Amino acid sequence: MRLSSLIVAALAAVCVVANPLPSIQIPDAASVVGKVSKGDLSSIGKDEIISVPTTAEIKTHMHTQAEMRNTSLFYSGPGGYRDKALALGMKIGRHILTDFFLDPHYPDQWSTNNTKFWDNASRAMAQLSSGTAYVLLPSDTTGQIWFMGTVWDRVEWPTLLMNQAVDAIVRVNPDNDKHETIFLRG
Structure with a gap:
């Protein structure tokens, strides 16, 4: 052997x-x-x-904080809820992330599946938001309870809370447009 x-x-x-x-x-x-x-x-x-641009670099390609006052609509849910968010935004005069880019084709150079780019872009939107921000979240959760690990949970919510220009955050039910204030500064 x-x-x-x-x-x-x-x-x-x-x-x-x-x-x-x-x-x-x-x-x-x-x-x-x-x-x-x-x-x-x-x-x-x-x-x-x-390179994926930083949050600061992305902000230079977005509308200003004054222009974004009381117009931010965040969303998180199955399939992204993008279509529901667009429809709601049209109905209540709010805008989603992609609406805030000065050039709507700016994000195209990064894959739509690039998590780091979209995390930075979401953070930029939350930093530039002011007044009342809205969020569309699944109806099977309520108040400040939502699915952990989402962009809303990891990036947008904590950034909005740190943003002193945000006075309130209103949660919207995607099934019936019911509103609930989940954060009020002061």
């Missing part, structure tokens, strides 16, 4: 010397953290990689 193990090891060594594996270039992980690639992974490490 020992002789057979030696023969197998010797054959394996001969194969590696005769047919070496090609080397694979892997970019340093630090060079791609917080970055996205346009297209396939072969572009990692090349000029096509773009």
